[in-house]
Amino acid sequence: xxxxxxxxxxxxxxxxxxxxxxxxxxxxxxxxxxxxxxxxxxxxxxxxxxxxxxxxxxxxxxxxxxxxxxxxxxxxxxxxxxxxxxxxxxxxxxxxxxxxxxxxxxxxxxxxxxxxxxxxxxxxxxxxxxxxxxxxxxxxxxxxxxxxxxxxxxxxxxxxxxxxxxxxxxxxxxxxxxxxxxxxxxxxxxxxxxxxxxxxxxxxxxxxxxxxxxxxxxxxxxxxxxxxxxxxxxxxxxxxxxxxxxxxxxxxxxxxxxxxxxxxxxxxxxxxxxxxxxxxxxxxxxxxxxxxxxxxxxxxxxxxxxxxxxxxxxxxxxxxxxxxxxxxxxxxxxxxxxxxxxxxxxxxxxxxxxxxxxxxxxxxxxxxxxxxxxxxxxxxxxxxxxxxxxxxxxxxxxxxxxxxxxxxxxxxxxxxxxxxxxxxxxxxxxxxxxxxxxxxxxxxxxxxxxxxxxxxxxxxxxxxxxxxxxxxxxxxxxxxxxxxxxxxxxxxxxxxxxxxxxxxxxxxxxxxxxxxxxxxxxxxxxxxxxxxxxxxxxxxxxxxxxxxxxxxxxxxxxxxxxxxxxxxxxxxxxxxxxxxxxxxxxxxxx
Amino acid sequence: xxxxxxxxxxxxxxxxxxxxxxxxxxxxxxxxxxxxxxxxxxxxxxxxxxxxxxxxxxxxxxxxxxxxx
Numbered sequence: 001x002x003x004x005x006x007x008x009x010x011x012x013x014x015x016x017x018x019x020x021x022x023x024x025x026x027x028x029x030x031x032x033x034x035x036x037x038x039x040x041x042x043x044x045x046x047x048x049x050x051x052x053x054x055x056x057x058x059x060x061x062x063x064x065x066x067x068x069x070x071x072x073x074x075x076x077x078x079x080x081x082x083x084x085x086x087x088x089x090x091x092x093x094x095x096x097x098x099x100x101x102x103x104x105x106x107x108x109x110x111x112x113x114x115x116x117x118x119x120x121x122x123x124x125x126x127x128x129x130x131x132x133x134x135x136x137x138x139x140x141x142x143x144x145x146x147x148x149x150x151x152x153x154x155x156x157x158x159x160x161x162x163x164x165x166x167x168x169x170x171x172x173x174x175x176x177x178x179x180x181x182x183x184x185x186x187x188x189x190x191x192x193x194x195x196x197x198x199x200x201x202x203x204x205x206x207x208x209x210x211x212x213x214x215x216x217x218x219x220x221x222x223x224x225x226x227x228x229x230x231x232x233x234x235x236x237x238x239x240x241x242x243x244x245x246x247x248x249x250x251x252x253x254x255x256x257x258x259x260x261x262x263x264x265x266x267x268x269x270x271x272x273x274x275x276x277x278x279x280x281x282x283x284x285x286x287x288x289x290x291x292x293x294x295x296x297x298x299x300x301x302x303x304x305x306x307x308x309x310x311x312x313x314x315x316x317x318x319x320x321x322x323x324x325x326x327x328x329x330x331x332x333x334x335x336x337x338x339x340x341x342x343x344x345x346x347x348x349x350x351x352x353x354x355x356x357x358x359x360x361x362x363x364x365x366x367x368x369x370x371x372x373x374x375x376x377x378x379x380x381x382x383x384x385x386x387x388x389x390x391x392x393x394x395x396x397x398x399x400x401x402x403x404x405x406x407x408x409x410x411x412x413x414x415x416x417x418x419x420x421x422x423x424x425x426x427x428x429x430x431x432x433x434x435x436x437x438x439x440x441x442x443x444x445x446x447x448x449x450x451x452x453x454x455x456x457x458x459x460x461x462x463x464x465x466x467x468x469x470x471x472x473x474x475x476x477x478x479x480x481x482x483x484x485x486x487x488x489x490x491x492x493x494x495x496x497x498x499x500x501x502x503x504x505x506x507x508x509x510x511x512x513x514x515x516x517x518x519x520x521x522x523x524x525x526x527x528x529x530x531x532x533x534x535x536x537x538x539x540x541x542x543x544x545x546x547x548x549x550x551x552x553x554x555x556x557x558x559x560x561x562x563x564x565x566x567x568x569x570x571x572x573x574x575x576x577x578x579x580x581x582x583x584x585x586x587x588x589x590x
Numbered sequence: 591x592x593x594x595x596x597x598x599x600x601x602x603x604x605x606x607x608x609x610x611x612x613x614x615x616x617x618x619x620x621x622x623x624x625x626x627x628x629x630x631x632x633x634x635x636x637x638x639x640x641x642x643x644x645x646x647x648x649x650x651x652x653x654x655x656x657x658x659x
Contacts, residue, residue, distance in 0.1 A: 256644050257652070365619045373620070377629075381636035448613035456610060456630035459603040464637025466596060471641050477652040487658070 004043035006050050006061045006110055007072065008120065010036055011079075011103030015096045027087045030095065034080040037106070041072055048112050057172045060112025067292065067437040071109050071228050074296045075102070077421075078220050078303050085307055085414035086213035097130035098217045105221040109228055113172040114162040117229070121158065121193075125151035128222060131214030132206050140209040146483075147206040149490075150192060150199070158189025177233045187234060194226030194277060195270045196243055197250050201483035203269060204254070208262035208319070212310040215262055219306045220299055223269055227276045227295050231437075236283025241367075244278030245375035247271065252382030254481065256389065259320050259474045261309045264390060265302070268345065271379055272298045278376060279360040282367045285438040290359030293432055297352040297425060301344035304418040308338035311407040311415070312394060318402075321390070321474035325399030333412050335395045340419040342387035344426065347380060349454060352425035355432065355445040362443065381461045388465050389472050606630060 014033040021029045046069075050061035079102045089095065104127060107120030125148065132144040164182035166172060177183040192199045207218050234240050251271025258264040276298065279291030311334045312327065313319045328335045344351035347358070357380065364372045406412060425432050433441040465472060522529055610626035618624045625631070 253640065253643050253647060256640065257648055365617075368619065370620050377632050378636050378639070381633055382640050385637060385640065452606065452609045452613045453629040455602075456606045456627060457633040457636075459599065459606050460630045460633030461637050462599055462633075463603050464634055464641075466599065468637065468641050471645065475648075475652070476655060477648075478655055478657055479648065480651040480653060480657075 004040045006107070007037045007040045007044075007076070008061070008103045008107035008110065010040055011099045011106065012123075015099035015103065018096050018099065019092045026092075026095075030083050030087065031080070033099070034076070034083045038073075038076045038080065041069070041076055044069070051112075054115075057115065058113065059116045059172075061107070061116060062110050063112030063174070064110065065437075066435075066439070067228075067231060068109050070292055070296065070435045070437060071224070072106055073435060074299050075106055075109065075221065075224075078299050078418075081414045081418055082213070082216050082220065082303065084417075085216055085310075085411050087410040088408050089211075089213050091134055091211075094131065094134040094211060094214060097127050097134070098214070100127040101131065101217060101221060105225050108225045112174060114165065114174055115172055117174055118155070118159060118162055121189075121225075122155050124222065124225065125155060128218060131218055132210045134214060135209060135211045137209075143206045143209040146486075147202045150202040154189050154192030154199070157185045157192070161185030161187075161189060174229075174232055176235060183233075187240075190226050190229045190233070191243075192226075193222050194230060195223055195247065195273055197246055197270075198482040200247075200270050201481055201486060204263050204266040204481065205483055207266040207269070208260050212314050216303060216306045216310060219265070219269060219302050223273050224295055224299060227273060227280065227291070230277055231280045231288060231291060235280050235288055237281050239281070241278050241281025241283075241364075241369065241372060244274045244276070244281055245372045245379075247274030248278065248379035249274075249375050249382070252379050252386055254479060255386045256382060256472060257479045259322055259476060259478075261312065261319055261321060261324070261390065261394065262306070264321075264386065265305050265309055268305075268383070268386065269302060271383065272302065272345065274379065275357060275360050275376060278372060279363050282363045282369070282372075284363055284366055285440070286359060286366055286443060287363035289433075289436040289438050289441055289443075290356060290363045292436055293359055294353075294356035296432060296435075297344065297356045297422075300352060300418050300422050300425070301341040304337060304341040304415060304422065305345065307411065307415050307418070308334050308341065311411050312404075314411070315404040315407055316402060320476070321393040322476055324394045324402065325397035326395075326402055327404060328395040330402070330404045331395075331406050333406055334415065335391075337415040337419040338395065339391060340422055342391050344422040346384040346387055346458070347454060348458065349446070349451050350423065350426050352422045352429075352432070354426055354454065355429040358445050358450055359443050377457075380457060384458055384461045385465055385472060388462065389474070393474055603630070 010033065014036075018026065018029070044062065044064045046064050046066075048060050048063050052059045052061070083098070086095070086098070101124060104120040104123035108117055108124065111117035111120060129144045129148050129151075132140050132147060161182045161184070164180075164185060165177070168180065168182060177186060188199070192202075195203045203223070207215050210218050230240060248271050251267045251269070251274060255264050255267035255271065258267060272294070276291040276294045279287040279289075279294065281287070309319075311331065312324065315331065316324065316327070318324055340351065344353040347353040357376075361373060361376055364376060429445055433443075522532070607627045607630060610628075610630070613626075622628050
């Protein structure tokens with residue numbers, strides 16, 4: 001019997017062999033490795049495996065249960081399709097970064113202890129940034145550094161929390177956390193990846209500036225591993241639930257204001273993640289199942305949306321809604337798949353979002369949270385409006401100037417498969433229910449009241465859009481977010497470092513180098529020390545008239561350094577003797 | 591948007607209200623769930639509310655595209 005290895009290792013090791021392949025062989029290799037992950041997952045057995053004893057702790061690389069398996073399966077499926085989508089990409093470095101990023105995300109999912117989780121968490125941050133940098137433009141480079149800066153901050157918070165947790169409990173196991181300083185720090189760490197407000201700014205800043213294929217990968221893993229860790233450690237936390245409601249509305253408000261299609265989608269990630277963590281924050285079986293179901297569905301339609309946006313940018317070279325339009329006839333496959341994704345994310349009946357969004361809102365009702373329910377419903381209206389805007393201004397608005405054709409076969413293929421999965425889960429939700437963390441799913445999506453309610457919501461929101469089309473039309477502007485404050489604060493810090501602090505450093509360095517220079521001159525001629533001391537001494541000739549360096553020059557004494565310098569061998573011998581003595585003392589003491 | 595499509599949208603929107611009376615809400619948790627056309631109200635009012643919010647945000651947060659350059 002073959003014993004499966006943690007799927008993270010397959011991708012991480014597989015990444016290092018990518019540069020060895022070329023052309024069609026590389027494409028086959030990429031698909032083979034991603035398919036291998038899926039096979040490996042199917043062989044994993046429930047329980048904890050791959051435990052390594054490190055210091056006093058057990059590091060668990062394969063904690064397998066229904067929750068980790070559900071997330072890992074969808075990661076593997078989407079990872080495979082994202083690889084298929086990016087097959088035409090010839091950048092081996094970018095593909096390596098994507099594999100390492102996928103692998104480390106799976107590493108986080110199967111981590112049974114906080115140290116392993118933290119290690120994979122950081123690999124995720126440091127490898128994903130290359131998917132932004134590989135665009136090779138100045139703005140991407142800058143955005144990548146801001147992304148990294150934020151994630152390093154999150155990583156520091158997470159590590160602080162983990163160390164405090166170990167200190168207080170003595171346990172490393174990833175388990176639900178209670179209140180306390182350790183849990184607050186860990187929540188900030190997880191929350192940054194989950195795009196909690198106001199820690200979310202890295203997401204709409206960096207994702208639109210990634211490579212076309214890189215943004216597809218980015219939209220899949222970072223925020224979803226954050227949601228997963230919240231489900232593991234903060235399920236049933238009221239703060240998390242209300243943060244979810246706030247994120248859902250905040251995301252759509254800013255999405256409605258965007259002109260860049262990938263920036264619009266990035267804000268929708270925040271909004272959709274809000275739904276997920278609202279369910280998780282409610283913490284009931286239906287809530288957690290709803291949150292995870294929405295995560296799975298969101299991965300499908302959000303990846304599809306990023307793929308459609310990538311195809312549009314790849315084929316037209318334009319990413320602004322004000323420059324797009326009229327693509328429905330020129331790119332019909334992209335248009336149809338984008339409409340499927342738009343209906344899915346809006347929660348239209350017959351599409352996967354309808355099922356999971358209903359589950360989350362039902363769980364909120366179950367928990368008697370009226371404000372949260374209204375926030376999520378308002379976010380539903382905004383999502384519908386936002387995707388009406390996106391689809392209309394990209395594909396249906398008049399634009400005679402634009403020229404485009406369908407993207408390559410691999411991009412179309414990946415989009416069609418995901419669109420099919422969105423509809424399949426929408427029509428047969430039982431497929432989804434079978435893999436959710438809590439096996440007993442008592443939820444019926446297709447009730448008459450739910451169907452009519454959603455139709456009423458969409459029809460009246462559609463009427464509103466028709467009346468207020470001018471307000472929702474895209475504009476050539478950028479909308480400042482919390483990142484404005486971060487950028488200003490960082491500019492102030494940079495000014496402080498370059499200006500006053502640097503001046504202080506130069507002054508201190510100057511005064512110290514004066515002391516060092518004096519010591520050097522004194523050491524060159526120790527015999528002159530009494531003379532100089534006499535010059536400085538009150539018993540001597542009074543106040544010193546000049547520095548030792550000047551005295552030296554005044555005397556014009558010919559000095560030969562080599563006369564006083566011992567052979568280098570003596571120094572080496574002394575060092576060896578000291579080292580030997582140190583070793584001897586250490587040995588005797590121990 | 592073509593005229594026919596607009597008319598169709600208005601027709602369906604009007605028809606959805608009596609449909610709400612026919613279906614009712616199985617498990618009304620809060621009082622507003624008992625209103626048969628609550629989702630229609632939410633859809634309409636929500637759109638206007640969002641319009642006001644985005645106008646408010648845009649009024650002080652919108653800048654030229656090269657603002658950070």
